[in-house]
Amino acid sequence: MSKNQTVVVLDFGGQYKELIARRVRECAVHSQILAGDTPIQKLKEIAPIGIILTGGPHSVYKAASPHTVKELFELGVPILGICYGMQLMAYTLGGEVKPCGVSEYGTIAATYDDPKCALFDGLKCETTTLMSHTDFVARVPDGFRSVAHTADCPTAAMCDESRKLYAVQFHPEVERTAEGTKLLRNFLYKVCGAAGDYNIDDVIERQIKAIREQVGDRQVVLGLSGGVDSSVCAAILEKAIPGQLTCIFVDHGMMRKNEGDEIERAFKGKSLNFVRVDAEKRFLSKLAGVTEPERKRKIIGEEFVRVFEEESAKFAGSFLAQGTIYPDVVESGLTTGAVIKSHHNVGGLPKDTKFIGLVEPLRYLFKDEVRALGRKLGLDETLVSRQPFPGPGLAVRCIGEVTKERLDILRDADYIYREELAKAGLCYDQFFAVLTDMRTVGVMGDGRTYNYVLGLRAVITSDFMTCEYAHIPYPTLDAISSRIVNEVKGVSRVVYDITGKPPATIEWE
Numbered sequence: 409m410s411k412n413q414t415v416v417v418l419d420f421g422g423q424y425k426e427l428i429a430r431r432v433r434e435c436a437v438h439s440q441i442l443a444g445d446t447p448i449q450k451l452k453e454i455a456p457i458g459i460i461l462t463g464g465p466h467s468v469y470k471a472a473s474p475h476t477v478k479e480l481f482e483l484g485v486p487i488l489g490i491c492y493g494m495q496l497m498a499y500t501l502g503g504e505v506k507p508c509g510v511s512e513y514g515t516i517a518a519t520y521d522d523p524k525c526a527l528f529d530g531l532k533c534e535t536t537t538l539m540s541h542t543d544f545v546a547r548v549p550d551g552f553r554s555v556a557h558t559a560d561c562p563t564a565a566m567c568d569e570s571r572k573l574y575a576v577q578f579h580p581e582v583e584r585t586a587e588g589t590k591l592l593r594n595f596l597y598k599v600c601g602a603a604g605d606y607n608i609d610d611v612i613e614r615q616i617k618a619i620r621e622q623v624g625d626r627q628v629v630l631g632l633s634g635g636v637d638s639s640v641c642a643a644i645l646e647k648a649i650p651g652q653l654t655c656i657f658v659d660h661g662m663m664r665k666n667e668g669d670e671i672e673r674a675f676k677g678k679s680l681n682f683v684r685v686d687a688e689k690r691f692l693s694k695l696a697g698v699t700e701p702e703r704k705r706k707i708i709g710e711e712f713v714r715v716f717e718e719e720s721a722k723f724a725g726s727f728l729a730q731g732t733i734y735p736d737v738v739e740s741g742l743t744t745g746a747v748i749k750s751h752h753n754v755g756g757l758p759k760d761t762k763f764i765g766l767v768e769p770l771r772y773l774f775k776d777e778v779r780a781l782g783r784k785l786g787l788d789e790t791l792v793s794r795q796p797f798p799g800p801g802l803a804v805r806c807i808g809e810v811t812k813e814r815l816d817i818l819r820d821a822d823y824i825y826r827e828e829l830a831k832a833g834l835c836y837d838q839f840f841a842v843l844t845d846m847r848t849v850g851v852m853g854d855g856r857t858y859n860y861v862l863g864l865r866a867v868i869t870s871d872f873m874t875c876e877y878a879h880i881p882y883p884t885l886d887a888i889s890s891r892i893v894n895e896v897k898g899v900s901r902v903v904y905d906i907t908g909k910p911p912a913t914i915e916w917e
C-alpha cells in the first residue's frame with residue numbers, strides 16, 4: 409500500500425521481529441516484515457532502502473536452520489544483521505561462526521571500538537546491550553572489520569562500509585540496550601539515507617483514498633465492539649465514506665458498567681448508521697447453567713456470529729469492514745509463513761457470504777499506530793487508550809454461572825475498583841475485578857453474612873503474553889476493599905491476585 413521509502417525486516421524466527429519493525433516506524437521510516445526466504449526478485453520489486461535481518465533461535469551450521477543466499481548481500485541495499493542475522497551474514501559471506509566459550513544472556517557491558525562506524529555516531533562508547541546468544545562470529549568475512557566487543561564476545565558488531573553491510577550481535581531494538589533506537593536511527597539515516605517520510609497523517613490520507621477507491625458509492629458494514637481497533641476502523645471509514653457506513657454493536661449484556669451506553673454515545677449522531685442490538689436476554693438464556701469456561705466462550709462466540717449474521721443480512725451486497733491490524737496478519741503467517749496463532753479475522757471473507765468484499769484499513773498498522781490514528785481522527789481518549797477487553801466480556805470474569813444478578817454485582821465492584829484507582833492516580837496496563845463462585849462467612853453490624861469472594865487483578869505488561877502483578881499500595885487496596893464490601897451487596901470478602909503470567913494467565917478463565 410505504501411509509496412513511502414520502505415525497510416524490509418527479514419524474519420529468521422526471532423521473537424523481536426515486530427519490535428524491530430515498530431522501532432523503524434517510530435523513526436519515521438515505513439517497515440514491512442517478510443519471510444527470511446523471500447525471493448531476491450521480490451525484494452528487487454519492493455526496492456527497499458534497507459534490509460534488517462532478525463535474530464532467531466537457530467545455529468547457522470545446522471542444515472535445518474534458515475539460511476539465505478549471497479545475492480541478498482549483492483543487491484547494493486544496506487543491510488543490518490541482528491544476532492542470528494549477524495551470524496547468518498558472516499556465515500554466508502565466508503566468515504566463521506562458532507559456539508561461544510561463554511554464552512551471553514541479559515544486559516551485558518559492551519564497548520563500541522570504532523566511533524567512526526556510522527552505527528555508533530553520537531553514541532557513548534562504553535555502553536550496555538541486551539545479548540542472547542550461544543554462537544558468535546569467530547572470524548569476520550573478507551572486507552569486514554570488528555567494531556565492538558564485550559568481555560566474552562570479541563566481535564559484538566562488524567561492518568563492511570564499502571558494501572554498506574553492518575551487523576550487531578546484541579539487540580538494539582529492545583529498551584535494555586542503551587541508545588539502541590539511536591543505533592537503529594543511525595543505520596536508517598546515515599547508512600540507508602532515509603528521508604523520514606512515514607507519518608500518521610500520510611497514512612490517514614492514503615487510507616481514505618484507498619477506501620474510497622475500493623468502496624465507491626456502495627455500503628459498508630462494520631461489527632463495532634467498542635475496542636480500540638474497531639472504534640478506529642469506524643472513525644476512519646466515517647471520514648472516508650460519510651453516510652455509507654453501518655456499525656453494528658452487538659450488546660451481549662456482558663460489558664462493564666455504563667460501557668454499552670458510552671459506545672453508543674461515542675458513535676451515535678455521527679454520519680454513520682449506528683445499530684445497537686440488545687441481545688442480553690438471548691445470550692444469558694444460552695449461558696444458563698453453564699459454568700465451564702471454554703463452553704462459555706464457545707457459546708458466546710457462536711451466538712455472536714449468529715446475531716451479527718442476522719443483523720447484517722439486511723445489508724447484502726455491502727462490503728464487510730474489519731479492524732484487522734498488522735500483528736494479526738503477521739501472527740497468522742500471512743507475511744512470513746510462520747503461524748503463531750491463527751486469527752479468526754484475517755482469513756478473508758467466509759464462503760457463502762452475502763458481502764461483496766472486505767475492507768481492512770488498519771491491516772498495515774501496529775497497535776500504537778492505530779491509537780495514534782484514533783487520536784488524529786478525534787476519537788475520545790477513553791476509547792483510544794482502552795485496555796484490552798475479552799470478546800466474551802465479563803462472562804469470563806464471572807466464575808461459575810453467568811446470571812444478570814451476578815454480572816451486576818461484578819459490574820458494581822469493578823466500577824468502584826476503577827474509580828478508586830483513578831482517585832489514587834494509579835493506572836496499570838490492565839486491571840479488573842473477578843467475581844468468584846466461592847462464598848465465605850462475614851459479619852456486618854451484628855449479623856452474619858455469607859457472600860461471594862471478589863478477586864482484584866492488576867498487571868504490568870507491554871505484550872500481554874507475560875505480565876507481573878502490580879504492586880498496588882496498601883492504602884489504595886484498603887479503600888477499594890472497604891468500599892466494595894460496604895457498597896456492593898453480595899460481596900463479603902476481597903482478595904488481591906499476586907500471580908504473574910506465567911504461571912497464571914491474565915484473565916481467570
Ligand code: XMP
Nearest residue numbers: 796797798799800838872909913914915916
Ligand atoms: P490471558 O488471560 O490469556 O489474556 O493471559 C491475554 C490478554 O488477552 C485478553 N483476552 C482476550 N481478548 N478475546 C479477546 O479479544 C478473548 O477471548 C480474550 N481472552 C483474553 C486478556 O484480557 C488479556 O489482555
